[in-house]
Amino acid sequence: MSELTGPVEIVGAGLIGTSVALACRRAGLEVLLTDPSDDHLRTASGLGAGRPSAPGDRPQLVVVAVPPDHLAEQIERALARDAVVTDVGSVKAGPLAAVADLPGVERYVGSHPMAGSERSGPLAASAALFDGRPWAVTPHAASASDAVALVEALALLCGAVPVRLTPDEHDRAVARTSHLPHLLASLAAGVLAGAPADHLALSGQGVRDVTRVAAGDPALYGQIVSANAAAVGALLGEVRGRLDAVIEALATGDRAGLEAVLGQGVSGTRAIPGKHGGPPRPTGAVFVAVPDHPGELARLFADAGESGVNIEDVRIDHDPGRPVGLVELTVDVDRAEHLLGSLESRGWVTHR
Template sequence: MSDTLVGPVEIVGAGLIGTSIALACRRAGLEVLLTDPSDDHLRTASGLGAGRASAPGDRPQLVVVAVPPDHLAQEIGRALAGDAVVTDVGSVKAAPLAALAGVPGIARYVGGHPMAGSERSGPLAASAALFDGRPWAVTPHPESDPAAVGLVEELAALCGAVPVRLTPEEHDKAVARTSHVPHLMASLAAGALAGAPAGHLALSGQGVRDVTRVAAGDPALYGQIVAANAAAVGALLTGVRARLDAVIEALAAGDRAGVERVLGEGVRGTRAIPGKHGGTPRPTGAVFVAVPDHPGELARLFADAGESGVNIEDVRIDHDPGRPVGLVELIVDEDRAEHLLDSLESRGWVTHR
């Protein structure tokens, strides 16, 4: 078994993630073979330059299984019938591994999960840059060959990601906390909007869009993901239910301090999220800028912000429902916010903190 990734790499499943991995591999000069039951997906991914359709007699060095959770174990087992190292990109690791118990060649299997994606799906949404700077969980099991583990970590790095090694069980607990439960919470919040009076929805701002964005994902796909990680998700939801009950009881009792305790837990949670490049979060400030909704205005704003010498850490855009104006929120280091505000105002922008 080669310790170096030289290809070919076979991608089983030419959707968003599979095609993005294929494009990243092609960017690195590797030969890529594509397998998908959908001829449309194959034609689209091939047309994007992601590789060619696999053919009998192909001998991939590495197979990446990028199919929905319900089909993971079956496709991984099929791939292990050859002599390639096999990985996958599934959101749940323990359940597929358990289903593969006793399969010949299991030492060549190493689970993987790139922590990147989109509410969009299909090969047309793919990008070679999708994984740049993102964590990529690599989840070897006790029988995994060390050379196979190294090859999967090399794939993650080749795609621009940062490999993070976890056990399958720890991975599932981690993604339940950071992905699966937040997705369910977003869906519950978004569900409260369905059927709401139009007058209520007219008051929607960036906050509700931020909270509900991921709820636009495919329910069938996310239903598979959450169901496959039921134990870890259920345990966390029990804690969420207890906090929700505490809020309901505090509201009924007029206990504002009780509500504030739950809100305070939320503040502490946001501060626990790693900052840029995985470092400790730094205090940030926001500068709000009114931007006309015309071509070229955002480019002009960013050029003027660049002239100020202040680094933009994040950007959010909200649109004024009554005027052709967007409100752009520029997130910067707290001690640089006033300088940015003054600099933009001197260039004619309407700003506030």
């Protein structure tokens, strides 16, 4: 594999670009930063992500981390330099088509780290953002093998797991696993806007889980989804068919039809890869009432650790009627009762 020694130039010092820069700095590489926003440059530099690029700099790798509408333009600029070029945009086929006939296109390899946040900007960045996350690497027919290897080396350096796909395969995959879920979260969240306060007072963890990603920047996600319109549109057609089936089932009292759609949802959740990418394993939940005071959550985790049970996931829901939080600890289903008894013996109020 080609060795990534730097310098690495990051074009776009937002959440993803600054996180890549911080990960490269963590590995000891020199990082050059480019961004039209002086504020972003100052902030990213102040965070230790690198220094502003200067004329005469000769990067080994250029990482384009700009919004989708500007990807092709910035990839073209980067290809004019003697460097390998990748981008970390959410859509791959469109930018490739825009630069496919340019000189030096063999040095271009698209990529996409599957990590992010509903927050944006360099202050939201972290060197650990990509740790353990998939990072799609999408070479095209003319990509040079050493360029592909260098982009995969970047993914590994950032702590991610490279996954090689064609650009078209990537776009179909993210339409299904990222773009469609974001749109559906936005639709669900949209019915909350302007809802009566007494309705919203009943909000629980379920509605927060479903709508969390809807808090993302509408302008950015509008660009992302528009750039992948064909793949997202095809999936929305499938969803529309299932939604029509639900409406029909409710109107006619067709319980079996409704349960068939709900059953498809259960099958879909079971298809999502489990821990470390393996098959999903049966889990159980233990609910613990935790006083809303400093140190209580740390005490709970310490007591759970003493039980010898591995915690697979944690969720916190605040009780609107009491000064406590309800913490849901997800564990292997065969270990749930042991954890329950262990925590109760230490004075915690629990239930399954």
